[in-house]
Amino acid sequence: WHLETRVSLKNPPPYPRNYTRCDGYENTKVHHLDQLDRFWGTWWRVRESYREMKHFEDESGWQFDAVIRVRPDFAFLRRADVSELESAVRQGWGSGKSYFITPPSSFIRQQNMNDWAAACARPSCDEYFEMLTRWENCEDELCCWGWGPFYDKAIASSSVEYDDSFALFPVVLVRKNYVACNRLDTLYLQDYKALQQCYDLSKALALRAEFTCFIDGELVIDESCAEVAANTK
16 A cells, blocks of 8 residues: 655754753763753654654544654664564553563663664554653653653653564664674674674675674674774775
């Protein structure tokens, strides 16, 4: 079947100029806390995209079963397996307590919920896509925090449940000069094919596979690979 779509390009307004940090946090140096323009711009666009989707639902008279949000600098190493998300939709996840699926937490190395990607059964999605509204209104002192702690605090206060899945999100970050294959460090022991796919992707894009190289004929993730890359330039 065919679905016509409308693309809308918008620039975010300046973040609220009446913003002040919560009492006791005025001099706190939390990672990214001072990058409010970047934080606001990212999540404003996420929220605006979601609201455009809801506007489409209102106009068309029907609703999506699930929503998946991914970053624009992602690359998929293989076809995503959506069966886990389909199962969550069939079982009615999200009709009670909100439920999300995210990339593996080992990718982010801080927490599951993040700005990388998320999939949700449709009734759950407000908790993720409207998180900025809670920050904007400083609900539960969420405005005290920057990127990383914000997600955990926002989600924890909403009693959201989530699982991570490499099957749904077999992804890797692609930077200007390299592909972040090193993010697979806890996965390639169980899924060596993923590391090979990431390495092949980096070569196809003429980019460096970060901290990834062949040592004694075996593809590995190791800091010494940086020296190998330097010596082969």
